Every structure is written in structure tokens, then in C-alpha cells.
Amino acid sequence: MGRVQPRYRVLGPGRAPHADGTEGPVRGARLAALFAALAAAGGRPVTPAALADRVWAGDDTGPEDPAAALQALVARLRRALGTGTVVSVPGGYRLGAEREDVDLFRFERLAADGSAALAAGDAGRAAALLDEALGLWAGPALADLPDRATDPLVLRVEQRHAGARRDRLAADLALGRAADALAPLTALCAGRPLDEPLQALRIRALRDTGRAAEALAAYEEVRRTLADRLGADPGPELRALHEELLAGAAPPPAAGRPAPPLPARLTSFIGRDEELAALGAELASARLVTLLGPGGVGKTRLALEAAEAYPGDGAVHLAELASVREESEVPEAVLTALGARETLLRGAGELLGGDALSRLVEFCAGRRMLLLLDNCEHVVGAA
Template identity: 40%
Template sequence: MAESTSGASHALRLEVLGPLRALREGVEIPLGPPKQRAVLAVLLLQEGRPLSYDGLVEAVWGGAPPVHVRNLVQKYVSGLRRALGEGPELSWTGAGYRLTGARADDLHERRRLVDEALAARDAGEWERAGELVDRAEELWRGEFAEGLRAPYLAAERLRWTEKRLTVLEARLAGAIELGRSFEYVHELVRLVAVHPLRERLVELLMLALCRTGRPADALAAYEAARRRLAGAMGTDPGPALRSLHERILRQDPALLPLPVA
């Protein structure tokens, strides 16, 4: 039912890859105060599944809701019904609140693009995979459900930050595979600075440096990462990073610069 009556059928577009917003025929419509917007974001992420009253309260307010939370929930649900207008249906099913006839359109598009990118990568179509991932990345306008304070959304924000980084790492790995290391060294340096304990990014930076004829800089990047991990977590680099470090030390020919594909 939810799929056959998507927001697109009523020219309503809902987006969560950044500040939550609703567009009707390209014009943004007001969605009310922050907690009302948080209720909408939480219900959107259920993708048509009902969410119990207690579950909704926990998702939006956590373990210490305000005294009059029941009245607030009713107020926000009524406000969302008015704001969304025709098409979407926010109803009480007996099992909980359910939002149908609407979806997070940018999230749906991102999933499709990433799935297509993975299929292209598995088929060896690195160029097409990179283009699809870039299109998926362009859908982001900021943090996931940016600015909305709710325990459920905070957890989702962390989860999607991780997913976004994983996809970004795959895109960078594909670019290196295509012989474009030089184009992405500076981006990798910036990403490592932002995420200094993320070993996959350090690994990609080291590989890109090797592929641009800078093995000494790659070894220096490894040593810097080793010190950061030891200082922050009391651990050594993981197997993948150590293996690449050893390959650089023994001058593995596979790490030499590649011709641009």
C-alpha cells in the first residue's frame, strides 16, 4: 500500500539526508516545531510499519518525557496531518501510529543508486560505479535529520554517518583502482584528519601515496596512525594496515604507480 501511494503521486517530496524538509511541487512547506518534525522523521523511517505510542515517545523524548507528553503527541500528529495535506495518511491502527502514502524520497533514491553502484563494481565497471556513488553523495545536504534532537534520530545519525563513510571509502578505492590516486590524495589527507582512528582511510591514503610514487610518505602516514591508535585506544593497527605496511617495506611491485584507466 505504501509503495503504490508514494509521496511522488501527490507531488510531495520528503527528504531526511540533511535538515528534514517537505516539498510540494518544488515549494517547501512548513512542518511545525522541532519536536513535531522529529515525530515525522521517526515515523518516516518506519517505512509504513506502525509504531506504538510508547515506542514513539521513547524514540522522540527518551526515558524522561514531559508530563503532558500524551497531549503533545496528539497535538503533533494533528499538526502533521494538516501540514502534509492530501496523499500521506497518518493514522492510528490499534497497534500504533503509521504513516503511509509518503516516504523519505532522497533516502530511497540513495539506496537505489548505491545498489546499482555495487552491481557495477561487481561487474568490473569501476567508472560507472564511481559515477553512481557520486550521484548518491550529491543527495546529502548535511547530517542525517540535521538539527532534530531525539534519541532514535541520534542513533540513526550515527548509523548513517558510518554507512556514508563506508560508501565513500568504496568510491575512493575504485578511483585508486582506476589509476586516479593523484586526484584523491588531498581528499584522503583531509578525511584522515577528520577521522584519525579510521584505519580503512589510512590504508587508502597509504595506497594512493604509493601509487603516486611516494612510499616514504605512505610509511610516515602509517607511523602517524600507529601513534594515534596507541595513544587513543592502546592498540596496534589492524591486520590490513600492517599487511600494507609490510608490502611497502618489501617494495611490492603491485604497489607501483598504475596507468590511468
């Protein structure tokens, strides 16, 4: 039996079941934008003002009466897709769907599960999950939104798409398929010259296919690019790989991989030195620091930069909670981010059971770390 596919598709041009029983594109620029804006909320309510801002983004004229124009557009979408597609709720509208009825949110869950499987050393399961996740893409995310180029959700999902492609190729390397991974890695690296984890995969693929001299040349190319464009040296992962290449070390056994680094930032970070210094001071004196502000102002980027500069002696981990649907799922999501989702062992082989929160406390109790909980406003109680 084949997998049940998402009902609503926004990883590419919008597609949905229609009132006549067929499935196809949502036709009309405004109608498609409204559908994309509703789908982007994953079944959560959206205010009329927020919907109007997205549908008519960049239109200097816009409707004279946005509320009336939106009502008319909602009525048209209901006629096209069925009356239950758009649900009126107090204060706004929502898509009549669960989060995983929308391909975007199913992709995020599958990609996260695939990354966790790879971190746990199960490259075969990771490959299957990531293949399913990447197979949902049929074009640019939320392609019908007028302001997609600056939309924080679009930027986040496309970054995760790049991460999923990288993890899928890492799974191939772990499965001994370096020859299959080399060509797509080379193509990806050409477009992402500053993505150090991706460049490290290409260098490993060259090494694992017996092309050690080319691997050393590729490292030198990456080192020069980082120096010329960022004024920076390669990070610890690339430096360690370089030492292995110089020593002629055999690749380590594929029993897992280290905790993934913080996401690469491909643009410079200037003009926020005071905020960064203030956040660093807070981190030095408090166990819990919360960043507040409207969407899109750069909270995540500021937190990542502060984490990179954090002088503490523990590891830094990022738990991305945007795709978590229920507060009860937060501890499991954080366990996944820490690479500790599998059953833990305590003492001389005694199995540690209990709920996810208990396992999380047990895992963290003996460790020093800085933990970033990102996009957690919808599950803030559990966070």
C-alpha cells in the same frame, strides 16, 4: 531526463512536499521531530508511544496526555503536508510513502550497490552510484530528532555515510585518479585516525602518486597512533601494504578488491567479557546463533566483536539487511555482501543460473565461513 528525487528528505533538516504544492522545510521543532520519526520508519507503522518517546525525548516535563498531544501534532502535520502524508493504521501511524520515497533509505540502497560494484571490479559504475548516494546528503541524518545523538539508526546511517565516502575515494584510486583522491583522503583521515581501511587508502594514494617515502612515513604514523591509543598493531591490510612499500612492489591490477573488512569500531569494548565468552562458546558448538534484545542494547557490536575473535578457519562476512525491503530480496543482499552477486561460473565455463537462493547455496557450499546477518528482524523468515 534527470533522476527522480526522493519526496521526503531527512538527510539534513526535514523537507517534504506541502499541501499547497510547494516543497520546503517542515517548520516547528515538534512537527519536524514527528516527521523525522515517521520517515525513519520508511513507511512502516509506528506506535503512538514510540512516536511520543521520540518527539518529546529529553523533555522532562512533556505533555500531560501524550496520546492527545500526539493526535493534535498529527493533525497539524496533515494540514501542512496533505492528508495522505500521515496514514492511520491499526496500532499507530505511518508515513504514506514507500521506503525509497525517503532519501535515507534510497541512500542506503545506492551505497550498498556502489560498494558491491567496487567489490566486483566495476569502479566506474561504483563511482556513479556513490556520487548519487552522497549527493542526497544535505546535513546531519535525522537532524530534527531530539535524541539523534544516541539514536541507533542515526549512528548506523552516519557510519554508512563514512563508508560510502571511503568507497568513493577507493573508486578514484581504482580508476587511476590517485592525485584527485589524495587531498580529500588526507582531510578525512585527519578526523578518523583509527579507521584502518581509510588510512590504507591514503597510503596507497601517496604511493600511486610517486610519494613512496611519504607513504612509509604515513604508515609509521598510523602504527604509532594505533599502539598509543588502542595498544594494538595494524591489521592485515595495512601490514601487507607496508610490505609492498618496503619491497617497492608495484600496485596490483585493478581487477577488483578483496571482500571488505568488518566495520571499524572507533570506541573501546569493555564490560561485556562474559557475554562475549558465552557467544564464543555458542559459535563453537552451533551452526546458527541468534542474538535477541531491544534496539540499541549493542547486539551488533557484540556480534562484530565475537566475529573478530572467532577462532574458525573460514572468512567472516557481514550482511547488513536493514535496507532490504522484501523477504525475497534477502538472498540477493547476502550474495552482494559475499561479493558474489554477479553470475557465477561452474566447471569449465558452464553458466550457473537459477534463483538467488540457489546461487547463494552453490557459492557457499564449498567454503567455510562465519556469516553475520544484521538487522534482519523485519525479514526474519527469509533470514
